[in-house]
Amino acid sequence: MTVRPVGRRIVECVSCGHHRPHRARGWCTRCYSRWLYHGKPAAGPPESRLTGQDDLDHAAVHRATTGDHPPPLTIAEQRAAAQILRRRGLAYQTIATRLQCHPYAAWRYARPQETR
């Protein structure tokens, strides 16, 4: 029986430029997943950066992601923090605990925002 290596080849992702495990089409696993999630857009993986982040208190968002006594956050800040934590692979329950919100809220916040 042949045992395939567990890890994927690390490449510079054509989409995001990060050095990450390759998935397909020259994209990393994150970009490929994002592309799939958004219905395989012809233009490739949509931008992964959060939109409308200018009105965020980045320090508050960062403190929330580290569990460092998050101050009251705005919805946009909770959403940003939840999405960061989700990208790190945290479970919704863990995100909820860290952001001091209901797991359902964590799930809702961590979803990519609908296009307006």
Ligand SMILES: [Zn+2]
């Ligand atoms: Zn990528």
